[in-house]
Amino acid sequence: MKYVAWILICLLVVLHQCTFPWQSEELYLGFIPGVLGYHLVISLATAGAWILVVKFAWPADLDPPSPGEGDS
Amino acid sequence: MTPLAIIIGYLVLLLLCGTLANRFSRRTAKDYMLASHSIGPVLLLLSLFGTTMTAFALVGSTGKSFQWGVGVYALMASSSGIIHSLCFFLVGVKIWSIGRKNGYTTQVEYFRQRLESRNFGTLLFVVLVLLVIPYLLIGILGGGAVIHGITDIVPDWLGSLMICAVVLTYVFIGGMRGTAWANAFQTVIFMVLGLVAFLVIANELGGGEGIWAGLVAATRQVQEAHPEKLTMGPPVFKSLFFMSYLLIPLSAAMFPHIFQHWLTARSAGTFKLPIIVHPIFIAIVWVPCVLVGTWATSALMANGEPLIPPDLKSVNLVLPMMVAKLSGPVLSGLLAAGILAAVMSSLDSQFLCLGTMFTNDIVLEIKGREHYSDRQVVLLARLFIIGIVVVTYLISLMKPPGIFDLAIWCFTGFTGLVPLVVASLYWKKLTRAGAYASLLVTVGSWIYFFSMAGYPPDLKYKFLEMLPVATIFLLSTTALVVVSLLTRPPSDQTLALFFPSGKDKRAGS
Numbered sequence: 001m002k003y004v005a006w007i008l009i010c011l012l013v014v015l016h017q018c019t020f021p022w023q024s025e026e027l028y029l030g031f032i033p034g035v036l037g038y039h040l041v042i043s044l045a046t047a048g049a050w051i052l053v054v055k056f057a058w059p060a061d062l063d064p065p066s067p068g069e070g071d072s
Numbered sequence: 073m074t075p076l077a078i079i080i081g082y083l084v085l086l087l088l089c090g091t092l093a094n095r096f097s098r099r100t101a102k103d104y105m106l107a108s109h110s111i112g113p114v115l116l117l118l119s120l121f122g123t124t125m126t127a128f129a130l131v132g133s134t135g136k137s138f139q140w141g142v143g144v145y146a147l148m149a150s151s152s153g154i155i156h157s158l159c160f161f162l163v164g165v166k167i168w169s170i171g172r173k174n175g176y177t178t179q180v181e182y183f184r185q186r187l188e189s190r191n192f193g194t195l196l197f198v199v200l201v202l203l204v205i206p207y208l209l210i211g212i213l214g215g216g217a218v219i220h221g222i223t224d225i226v227p228d229w230l231g232s233l234m235i236c237a238v239v240l241t242y243v244f245i246g247g248m249r250g251t252a253w254a255n256a257f258q259t260v261i262f263m264v265l266g267l268v269a270f271l272v273i274a275n276e277l278g279g280g281e282g283i284w285a286g287l288v289a290a291t292r293q294v295q296e297a298h299p300e301k302l303t304m305g306p307p308v309f310k311s312l313f314f315m316s317y318l319l320i321p322l323s324a325a326m327f328p329h330i331f332q333h334w335l336t337a338r339s340a341g342t343f344k345l346p347i348i349v350h351p352i353f354i355a356i357v358w359v360p361c362v363l364v365g366t367w368a369t370s371a372l373m374a375n376g377e378p379l380i381p382p383d384l385k386s387v388n389l390v391l392p393m394m395v396a397k398l399s400g401p402v403l404s405g406l407l408a409a410g411i412l413a414a415v416m417s418s419l420d421s422q423f424l425c426l427g428t429m430f431t432n433d434i435v436l437e438i439k440g441r442e443h444y445s446d447r448q449v450v451l452l453a454r455l456f457i458i459g460i461v462v463v464t465y466l467i468s469l470m471k472p473p474g475i476f477d478l479a480i481w482c483f484t485g486f487t488g489l490v491p492l493v494v495a496s497l498y499w500k501k502l503t504r505a506g507a508y509a510s511l512l513v514t515v516g517s518w519i520y521f522f523s524m525a526g527y528p529p530d531l532k533y534k535f536l537e538m539l540p541v542a543t544i545f546l547l548s549t550t551a552l553v554v555v556s557l558l559t560r561p562p563s564d565q566t567l568a569l570f571f572p573s574g575k576d577k578r579a580g581s
Contacts, residue, residue, distance in 0.1 A: 012154055016146070017315055022304040027295070031287040033302035036142040036362065039150040043355040046153045050348045053161065061572075062165060062340035064173040 005052035012046055076223040078405030079412065082261075083238045086416070089257055090242025093250035101449040104247035105177050105428045111252055111336040113345035118256035120333055120346050121353050122417030124156060124324055125259075126207075127214045128479065129357050130266055130411050134394075135387030137365025138380065140308050141301030144365070147309070147317050149358035153351030155321040160350070163325045164334040165343050166497045171335045174569055178425075179331045180433040186496045186570055187504040188562050190437070192511075197433050199515060200328050201426060203485045205464060206478040208422055212236060212468045214388070215415040221392050222408040229469055235412065236465050239419050243427075244454055248336055251420045258413035263357055265410030269395055269403060270360030276398040277371055290367040297370035316538035319545055323486035326493055329418075329425035361391070368394055427457035477529045481522060484541040488514030491549040495556070500567055506556030513551040517544045 016039070024034025032040065097103050111119070126132075136144045167182070176182045179200070184193035212232045219231030226234075242250050271283050277293075278286025294301055324330055337343060368390050371379040380393055395407045431453040436444065444452070492510050495502040521540035525533035535543050561567070 009154070009158070013318070016150060016154065016318070017311075019304075019311060019314075022143075022309065024303065025299070027291060029287075031291040031363075033142050033291065033366075035302075035304050036145055036359070039146040040355055040359060042150045043153045043351045046150075046157065046351040047348050050157050050161075050351070054344045054347055058344070059165070059340075062169040064169065 001052070001056040005049065005056050008049040008052060009046075012042060012049055016042055074401035075405030075408055076226065078402070079219060079223065079408050082409040082412065083234065086238055086254055086257070087241055089254045090244075090246035090250040093242075093246035093253045096249060097247060101446045101453075102177075103249065104450045104453065105424075105432070106332070107247070107249040107252055107336045109172065109336060110249075110338055111333075111342065112338055113342045115252050115256050116333070116337050116342050117346040117349055117353075118259040119252045119336075119417075119421075120160070120330065121350060122255040122259035122262075122414075123329060123333060123421045124152075124327075124418075125262075125354075125357060125414055126211065126418045126479075127218070127411055127415045130262060130361055130414050131214070131218070131388045131391050133358055133361040134365035134368070134391040135389070137301075137362040138368050138384070138387050138390045141298075141303070141369075142362055142366050143304035143309050145358055145362045146304065147314065148320075149354050149362070150351075151318050152321040153354045155318065156324050156354075157347045157350050159322065159325040160334075160343055160347050163493055163497065164330075165340055167331060167493075168334050168337050168343070169340055170497075170570055173572075176335065177332070178429045178432050179326075179328050180429055182331075183492075183496065183507070184433075185566065186562070187502075187507050188566055189504045189507075192504060192507055193433060193437075195508075195511065197429055199485075199489075199511065200429070203482050204328065204422055204426060205467075207482045208419065208460075208464045209468055209472065210479055211415045211419040211422075212464060213471070215412055215419075216468070217388075218392065218408055218411045218415070221389065222396070222404050232465060232468055235416060235419070236461050239416050239423060240458065240461050243420050243424050243457060247450075248332070248424060251424050252333075252336060254420060255417045258417040262410040262413040262417070263353070265406050265413075266357055266360055269391070269399075269407050269410070270364060272399050272403055273364055273367070273394055277367060290371065291363075293370040293372075294366055301366050301369050310537065312537040313534060313539065316542040319487050319541045320480065320483045320539070322490050322545075323483040326486040326489040328429060329421035332425045332428060333421060364394055365390055373397075423457050423461060424453075426460050427453040430456040477531055480531065480539075481518075481525075481529060484521075484539070484544060485514065485518050487541050488518060488544040488548045491545070491552050495552055496570070499556075500571055501556050501561050502552070503556045503559040503561050505559040506552045506554075509555035510548045510552035514544060514548045517547050 021035045021038040024038070026034040028034070028037040100108070102108055133144060133148070170176070171182060174185065180193040180197050183196055184190055212235060215235040216228040216232030219226050219234065220228045242254050246253065274286035274290060275283050276286065277290040279289070291302070368380045369382070373379050379397055380390055384390065392404070392407065396404050431449055435452055436449070489511065492507055521535065521544065522529070525540070533540070
């Protein structure tokens with residue numbers, strides 16, 4: 001799953017670079033131009049992909065052992 | 073007078089925020105500079121977002137969309153959603169972990185120890201300060217212009233002075249805790265007010281027949297008058313140029329003020345919320361602004377004249393003009409507060425960061441930490457912050473031309489330094505000489521391309537059909553790798569501080 005999450009992030013970068021929606025004349029919901037809608041979906045999908053990365057690819061042992069101060 | 077009253081009320085609220093934060097202060101240098109590593113996920117999300125989004129997110133995005141259409145969202149926003157979170161995850165979380173363990177406060181401190189070089193840290197300090205100052209000027213000049221534009225009675229210089237005084241006061245009394253609180257408050261303000269302005273504008277463009285009807289009517293008007301603004305293509309949008317823009321948001325990985333914000337986190341897990349939600353926040357702010365800017369190209373007044381003159385030179389005025397023409401003074405005042413919120417939520421972190429770096433990396437480094445008490449350290453940081461604010465404000469009075477176009481060049485410089493921070497975290501073979509080579513190549517190539525673009529900078533300047541940042545990034549990476557492979561890496565003792573056992577294989581590969 002860890003690799004799937006990272007593959008998703010890479011895929012989103014590739015999809016971001018795709019030029020096929022650039023000339024779309026469609027209007028989503030009657031007011032969102034096609035290319036803007038496409039990139040809005042990319043933004044939302046990015047958040048979804050980061051949920052997977054954070055859940056399955058979060059590095060272990062990041063918190064230093066008992067610093068003795070600061071945490072409140 | 074109504075907009076001015078709203079702006080003043082807003083500035084007073086910010087001062088109260090700083091005062092309140094001061095009550096929770098632990099009166100130590102660590103608390104002043106890093107809020108004692110006590111910042112939780114929501115506050116970290118809001119302060120990181122507020123810091124990375126400058127006034128450009130509101131007024132710049134609207135202005136650029138007026139010029140280039142909806143493609144601006146793809147060019148600058150959806151890419152930032154992916155790349156900023158990537159920086160937080162791959163760089164921020166690791167920096168926090170190492171910084172917390174080794175007790176760092178600034179980027180310079182981190183690199184000094186990682187590369188076993190005091191001089192490299194000093195050179196990096198100079199480069200970082202030079203890259204941050206234009207960024208500060210953009211905020212100060214932009215804030216003054218907004219206050220003048222909306223109130224019409226407060227001159228630019230006084231507006232800039234008001235902003236400097238307010239930011240200085242709450243940073244001065246609240247330190248990092250006050251900055252984080254004020255950032256969070258301001259982020260909420262500029263997100264909410266941006267949305268309100270969007271809905272009011274949509275409603276007015278639809279002739280008052282409701283928001284939904286307004287949204288549809290406004291876009292249809294663009295479809296009829298300027299259909300090219302609803303699509304992407306040459307001459308502005310070309311594949312290589314578009315691809316090179318992906319490197320601009322990477323600069324966040326080397327912003328010294330973001331570095332300091334990362335270190336304020338309570339735990340590594342605190343980063344999870346900002347990593348996930350940051351792209352959504354970007355969409356919430358940018359989509360409405362991009363639509364308003366695009367609508368402005370085709371919106372007409374009752375007499376059939378364009379609402380915004382098509383030949384408008386200062387495109388940053390598009391949003392304030394749309395609000396002023398389509399709503400009353402109350403919304404104009406609120407929008408001004410929202411724009412100022414975006415300006416100040418970046419300025420405060422930058423002021424605090426420069427004060428911290430000067431105190432920590434220059435004064436304490438030269439004279440020795442043992443010579444200063446915590447109170448003196450805080451006092452020094454405050455004095456340097458005042459000095460920086462005064463100098464930047466005085467420069468702003470000279471109104472340097474083309475300063476707003478310098479933003480992209482600041483980001484370019486920071487992106488050129490990104491290979492350095494990535495290699496320092498993930499590559500054991502990074503050497504001091506490799507770091508010097510990367511830094512000097514970045515500075516040298518930056519100066520070359522900047523001189524080629526002319527001054528004020530030509531934003532259409534490209535090299536090999538791409539933004540110069542692509543070449544600078546490639547040259548910097550090559551110099552770092554080649555020179556590092558030819559020279560001796562830091563001692564095992566130093567590397568052990570950055571690549572703890574158990575992770576060595578993964579981190580050093």
